[in-house]
Amino acid sequence: MxxxxxxxxxxxxxGILLQCPYCDSEAMHKLAxxxxxxxxxxxxxxxxxxxxxxxxxxxxxxxKEMVDYITQRSDTFIADALIESEANQETENEMPExxxxxxxxxxxxxxxxxxNIIGHVSGWLLSDSREDKIDEFVxxxxxxxxxxxxxxxxxxxxxxKNVDIKTKFHCPEKYENEERLADHKEQCTFRPVACxxxxxxxxxxxxxxxxxxxxxxxxxxxxxxSCEKCLLRRDMDRHCVTVCPMxxxxxxxxxxxxxxxxxxxxxxxxxxxxxxxxxxxVIHEKGHSEEDLKELAEKLEKYxxxxxxxxxxxxxxxxxxxxxxxx
Ligand SMILES: [Zn+2]
Ligand SMILES: [Zn+2]
Ligand SMILES: [Zn+2]
Ligand SMILES: [Zn+2]
Numbered sequence: 001m002x003x004x005x006x007x008x009x010x011x012x013x014x015g016i017l018l019q020c021p022y023c024d025s026e027a028m029h030k031l032a033x034x035x036x037x038x039x040x041x042x043x044x045x046x047x048x049x050x051x052x053x054x055x056x057x058x059x060x061x062x063x064k065e066m067v068d069y070i071t072q073r074s075d076t077f078i079a080d081a082l083i084e085s086e087a088n089q090e091t092e093n094e095m096p097e098x099x100x101x102x103x104x105x106x107x108x109x110x111x112x113x114x115x116n117i118i119g120h121v122s123g124w125l126l127s128d129s130r131e132d133k134i135d136e137f138v139x140x141x142x143x144x145x146x147x148x149x150x151x152x153x154x155x156x157x158x159x160x161k162n163v164d165i166k167t168k169f170h171c172p173e174k175y176e177n178e179e180r181l182a183d184h185k186e187q188c189t190f191r192p193v194a195c196x197x198x199x200x201x202x203x204x205x206x207x208x209x210x211x212x213x214x215x216x217x218x219x220x221x222x223x224x225x226s227c228e229k230c231l232l233r234r235d236m237d238r239h240c241v242t243v244c245p246m247x248x249x250x251x252x253x254x255x256x257x258x259x260x261x262x263x264x265x266x267x268x269x270x271x272x273x274x275x276x277x278x279x280x281x282v283i284h285e286k287g288h289s290e291e292d293l294k295e296l297a298e299k300l301e302k303y304x305x306x307x308x309x310x311x312x313x314x315x316x317x318x319x320x321x322x323x324x325x326x327x
Pocket of ligand 4: 251252253254255256257267271275
């Protein structure tokens with residue numbers, strides 16, 4: 001068949017065009033994650049109050065029914081949305097555009113048709129025990145690999161392409177032949193690429209890589225508190241509150257200063273006089289004996305003498321504790 005050289009736009013025969021297969025892999029993954037709790041809810045609701053059937057007894061059958069139902073709904077989604085919007089021309093079109101919301105609606109609609117008597121009681125639908133049962137069954141299916149992620153992703157991909165009207169999450173490009181499609185695929189911003197961070201196995205659409213990188217737990221970053229360490233994003237919080245020498249601390253001698261922990265020594269020697277006065281004042285107010293006072297003065301002196309040595313956490317803790325007893 002001869003194809004016109006100039007692009008006739010929407011006039012061209014859609015039937016023979018080849019569609020770019022790429023979609024936003026993170027969105028697909030997110031959608032695939034929704035399917036498992038969706039199925040668990042249906043299985044729990046349809047067997048609650050039934051002495052002879054457990055969610056696991058109905059899971060195979062309901063999975064097939066649910067997948068058929070939501071795939072079919074997604075197939076006709078655009079046509080349905082058009083009819084809907086023509087019927088309600090005076091009210092603004094309320095159809096959601098978010099694929100996750102749309103698929104959730106499909107799953108809810110399916111679930112409604114499968115509820116038994118107890119499943120229709122609103123108290124049950126909002127109860128914590130229903131949530132617990134659903135969570136439990138999700139875990140059970142996860143452990144037994146009842147519905148592996150890659151299978152769910154294959155379904156999610158079809159759903160996503162069907163309901164993503166605004167083509168935010170999949171590539172809408174179509175081409176007349178394989179060569180042109182192949183050329184496009186090399187440039188397509190939806191094409192999946194591997195995350196460059198060592199150890200991260202995520203494959204992400206080129207256009208989403210910046211967002212992924214900004215959240216990737218395996219990205220190496222400079223310490224947020226600006227010590228000289230570089231560490232993985234996922235280890236940052238723990239580092240900053242446990243071992244980072246720049247973590248803020250309050251003066252253990254009770255003056256109101258706070259400073260990075262590594263400056264404790266410097267602070268202690270700079271403010272020796274002030275600390276001593278402060279401590280003496282407290283002792284005086286609390287009526288400590290001369291003995292206590294002498295002992296404390298010795299401790300302070302010792303502490304100050306140690307300032308030429310590198311400070312160890314044990315030494316710091318001892319000093320803090322000693323003074324903590326007096327305050
Ligand atoms: Zn494409
Ligand atoms: Zn990554
Ligand atoms: Zn640090
Ligand atoms: Zn101080």
